[in-house]
Amino acid sequence: MSGETDKTVLGALRHLIHHGPLSRPELGTALGLSRATTSPIINDLMRRGLVSELSTTPQGQRGRPVALLDLDDERYAVTGLEIGSDRVLAGVYSLRGRQLLRIERSATPDAVNPRGLLRHAAAVLHEALDVLDQEGRELLGVGVSVAGLVDATSGTIKYAPTLGWRDVALQAGVAEALGGRAPVLLDNDANLAALAELRRRRRDGLPTTSLVYLTGTYGISAGIIAGGQLWRGERGLAGEVGHLIVEAEGRKCVCGRRGCLDTRAGLSAIIATCLENASTPRRAGRTPIGISAGVEEIASRAQSGDAGVLEALADAGAWLGRGAALVCAMLDPRTVILGGHYARLAPWLLAPARESFRRALLMPAPEYEQLEVSGLDAWAAAEGSALAALLALADGISPLP
Incomplete structure (x- = not known):
């Protein structure tokens, strides 16, 4: 293949990754290609086993099945x-x-x-x-x-x-x-x-021009999508929002400084505070080891109505909302998405997070909710x-x- 044809093949593959399944005319239109030019590109991807045709059920009694293109799911x-x-x-x-x-x-x-x-x-x-x-x-x-x-x-x-x-x-x-x-x-x-959230939203037909994904795992980092593309910053190091200083002379952080957002809204901090404030003390030998186990422990306590845990989660949610508002002040994304273990704790974090988020925003968006929970689980x-x-x-x- 020539260099230009190569680029077109790669462009077709990229478009199907994010937007499939599509009909041949839809793919050609998206790429700005004629039917005659689109066919050999599709054939090449099918020959490589990367793309296959799906037969859809026709609408109504007389319609003919429509063949849609998508990534091959078998090979x-x-x-x-x-x-x-x-x-x-x-x-x-x-x-x-x-x-x-x-x-x-x-x-x-x-x-x-x-x-x-x-x-x-x-x-x-x-x-x-x-x-x-x-x-x-x-x-x-x-x-x-x-x-x-x-x-x-x-x-x-x-x-x-x-x-x-x-x-x-x-x-x-x-x-x-x-x-x-x-x-x-x-x-x-x-x-x-x-990236995973971007593809999910694109394939679900949701707005994807700009979003920020806040992790809820080992520390608060931001995955930033701007103009439909991942934005890494000048040195590729953008997104470490967990180490924004939100509290003067606050708690000591693992980075060596004090008052980082991670110390209030990071998962390690949330787990530690919840267990310290739990109304029912832990039994000997039941200290959770690791983030995942800790999240499950506090979720279980929250579900059982532990007042101390519920209060600590509400406070953490408020800090998380303030942090999300800082991200919006800097980047102005359409949506801030809480992901990872934040999704597991969303029943108790989301409402206080949204309340403090709205209060902290300079210009809230009245027509849609800017702070959302990821549709992906902790495997995002x-x-x-x-x-x-x-x-x-x-x-x-x-x-x-």
């Missing part, structure tokens, strides 16, 4: 790996984003050094890929997400406060563990979760990691099969 897979201080998640996805397999393994405390945690993550990844091999699917790429400042270009973690890592070449480590089987990329968990970053591996094909970073 290939992409994998997302999320590495955290308390757990490693590996999710295998079809090209349309259907989750084929999920594996969650806790990370032991002594594994929080880079080599130990990488070995643990590699074992989880190989466990997932063994299942993939049994199903006969071909792996197209692996995306890896970590909470912290990530240089996606070099695949290096510049600083991950919850892990205590600096300048860790994690992408190279995962690629070595994978043995060159497929391309590997690395990015911040908020960026990757934002893993799903976004897999999606990023797929988008790397459409961006020409990884070779087409």
Whole structure:
């Protein structure tokens, strides 16, 4: 293929990733191509096994079935790996984003050094890929997400406060563990979760021009979508909103400073405050280990009506709303989305968050709700990691099969 044709093929693949299923005329119109030009491009993608036709049920008694184009859901897979201080998640996805397999393994405390945690993550990844091999699917790429400042270009973690890592070449480590089987990329968990949310909203027909996804996992980071594209900032380090100072001389943060938003609305802070203020004391030996276990513990207590936990969650929600308002003051997105474990705690966080959010906004949007809860669960970053591996094909970073 020529260079220009190559770009058009990649553009068609990219458009179907975000907007499929589409008819051939719809795809051609979106790409600004004639039917004669569109057909060979579609045929090329179908020959590669990346795109297939779906037959839809006709409307009414006399209509003919309409063939729609979408990503092929049977031949290939992409994998997302999320590495955290308390757990490693590996999710295998079809090209349309259907989750084929999920594996969650806790990370032991002594594994929080880079080599130990990488070995643990590699074992989880190989466990997932063994299942993939049994199903006969071909792996197209692996995306890896970590909470912290990530240089996606070099695949290096510049600083991950919850892990205590600096300048860790994690992408190279995962690629070595994978043995060159497929391309590997690395990015911040908020960026990757934002990509997953963007595709979900596009395929659901929701507004997607601008949004900010706030993580609810190991720290508060923002995945920023501007002009329909992921915005990384000048050095690729945008979005660490959890370390905005919101309280002068406030609580000490893991970053070494005081008064960061993370100390009031981050999951570790929420869990600690809720358990400290719980009306019913914890039984000996029942201290939750890790963010996920802690979230489930306080959700259970909130559901049972524990007054101390409910009060602490309301306070955390108010701080979260103020933080979201600061994000809006700086970036003016249409929507701020609370994701990760915030979605699990939304029944108790959302109302106070929205109240403080509206009070803090300079110019609220009266015609729609700006603060929403993600439609994705705590696996958003893993799903976004897999999606990023797929988008790397459409961006020409990884070779087409």
